[in-house]
Amino acid sequence: MGSVTKKSKVNVAETLYAIVDIETTGGSVSSSRITEVAILVHNGNKIVTRWSSLINPEMEIPLHITALTGIDDAMVAKAPVFAEVAEKIYSLLKDKIFVAHNVNFDYSFLRGQLATCGQPWDAPKLCTVRLSRKLLPGLHSYSLGKLCSQVGINLKDRHRAMGDALATAELFSMLLSNDTEGLIAGMLRKVSPEQRLPANVPSTDFAALPECPGVYYFHNQKGKVIYIGKAINLKKRVASHFTGNNTTLRRQNFLRDIYHISFERCGSELMALLLECTEIQKHWPLHNRALKRFEAKFGLYHYVAINGYSYLAVGKLSKQQGCLKTFDNEAEAVRFLADKSSFFGVDTRFCRYGNAAVFQTELPLPNIDEHNLNVEKLLNEIDESVQQFALMLEGRDQNEKGIVWVENGEVYGMGYLDNSLDGDLNQIKEHLTKCRSNYYMLKLVVGFADKFPHKVLYPIISAQRQLA
Structure with missing residues (x-):
């Protein structure tokens, strides 16, 4: 031999x-x-x-x-x-x-x-x-x-x-x-990639990961989700968690806590991003910290005072009170209100610019009806800018397509539908899974629609104005 x-x-x-x-x-x-x-x-x-x-x-x-x-x-x-x-x-x-x-x-x-x-x-x-x-x-x-x-x-x-x-x-x-x-x-x-896996993770979990877009979940010993991430290539992205020279205590504890990996395939990166957002909101995993940074923190509010005048105000978001629009930060909201109040002739004395000082003048107050009409025009423009539209994206295979539906300025739902439903918008909407929309998700979808208008099922008017 x-x-x-x-x-x-x-x-x-x-x-x-x-x-x-x-x-x-x-x-x-x-x-x-x-x-x-x-x-x-x-x-x-x-x-x-x-x-x-x-x-x-x-x-x-x-x-x-x-x-x-x-x-x-x-x-x-x-x-x-x-x-x-x-x-x-x-x-x-x-x-x-x-x-x-x-x-x-x-x-x-x-x-x-x-x-x-x-x-x-x-x-x-x-x-x-x-x-x-x-x-x-x-x-x-x-x-x-x-x-x-x-x-x-x-x-x-x-x-x-x-x-x-x-x-x-x-x-x-x-x-x-x-x-x-x-x-x-x-x-x-x-x-072997298996050699890089945390000690408690079965190699079969890693072997099962496909090389396609999707969302992956890390579970602890009791099966609880402790981390959720999105990927363009699931296998490659998960493997990246277990390589490198990061030896901090937090990372070592994170790896030690992982006992199981599961995943959900998606047809595109955008669908993976949106699913990641909704799943993080659903589970709020221990090791996910980044998403909270992308939430809107300020809003534009409208109210009518006891004197009958309409007021517009910039303030921090409140769960107890709805607002007209949301913004990343106070400066962005103040800039929007200043531009719109000037364009529609709204007296600045009836605008509250957050912590900024309110402009004072000895001039007589405007006619209440004219003033309220100007505010109403401003509000109407905001309402008209919130359009309903849908995106048609790649499916997980050739027999389906991915759909994202935006309604009244929120991500209403998303899902995968077979090609037989093509063109029937009402039927498409009924088959979608409803989302708990947030500012970050809407910004992702509107940005995508503006960048890829051919993916929009029917036209949207200046989509970016929803987030201006």
């Missing part, structure tokens, strides 16, 4: 693995430090080298960390700082497969602290959480302590580096013996 080169096959029994566990002062690579390291060199059959050391983190160890690990400031006071053992750590990790339970945590800390010591290092990784889910399916929990208890591994010195590393090594040996189909070798032959 001819020999097989290493490029075509990985012999796991001849590969050296560095099985690692660390203890730290916290969860953030940027603001926390390592307090203990244990490295076991494993040749695919047994442990051949053991090394561990406490590390002086050069910062105080928080009390809750001491309560968890038993490592306090006094224990590390005379221990070496990381720079003093960096060369030793590098020599043990160099040219080996890096193995750890929830591998990205240990890997990111060691990679970051080695880099600060002038030791750039990169290595292929194996996560015993992910491997256990595949090779030991159906267990209640895959945390190290509970997993060891379920498979009969005696875990001593929990939350100390050497104790956890020894348990991980025994677990890894068990996984190697259970790997009858060459799963580990297959993962090492190539840099």
Whole structure:
């Protein structure tokens, strides 16, 4: 038989693995430090080298960390700082497969602290959480302590580096013996997207993602949606969440919380954007923060005072009071009111420009009927600028089209309809899913209509005036 080169096959029994566990002062690579390291060199059959050391983190160890690990400031006071053992750590990790339970945590800390010591290092990784889910399916929990208890591994010195590393090594040996189909070798032959996934996310979830526009959902362990995003290419966008060098505590907690990925296909980027907006409003996921920035904050109001005169006023939006128009900011609203009041001859004494001072004059007040008529003309123009229109967009396949319906200045609804409904506007409207419209969604749709007028089912008159 001819020999097989290493490029075509990985012999796991001849590969050296560095099985690692660390203890730290916290969860953030940027603001926390390592307090203990244990490295076991494993040749695919047994442990051949053991090394561990406490590390002086050069910062105080928080009390809750001491309560968890038993490592306090006094224990590390005379221990070496990381720079003093960096060369030793590098020599043990160099040219080996890096193995750890929830591998990205240990890997990111060691990679970051080695880099600060002038030791750039990169290595292929194996996560015993992910491997256990595949090779030991159906267990209640895959945390190290509970997993060891379920498979009969005696875990001593929990939350100390050497104790956890020894348990991980025994677990890894068990996984190697259970790997009858060459799963580990297959993962090492190539840099698989699965290797980049958070430890708790099933690879089948990622594999199911299509390369098309849509909305994706990240769920926590209980199934609750914790993040919603939109994408032009679902698979590519989701993968981007799990790459890069962002090692902040918030990102690490975010990745650790993800247990499941689901998605909804869309026919176009605009439909994905609108669905993302409606779904965020529906779920308000823990890790979505950006959408609130795009909401309108000011409005134009009309009221009739006890003296019978009509007034126009710029003010902050209120859930209890409807307004004529909404605006991104106060300056935009004031500018609109100033321009329109001048054009229609509305006396500025009957306009309230937010926090701006009201112009005063000794001139007599205008005739009440003439003044109110001028205000009415202004209001009529605002009403006339709010047109109803619909957009025809790409469907999810050739047999359907996407529809977005705007009515009375709001996104009424959207959906996908088969081509048999073409041209029947009333029937189209009945088949749409109603939306909880907001300013940001309307701005997206009107901007799209102005940019792509051939997508509009029937003409709209100066669509941009709705947001002027």
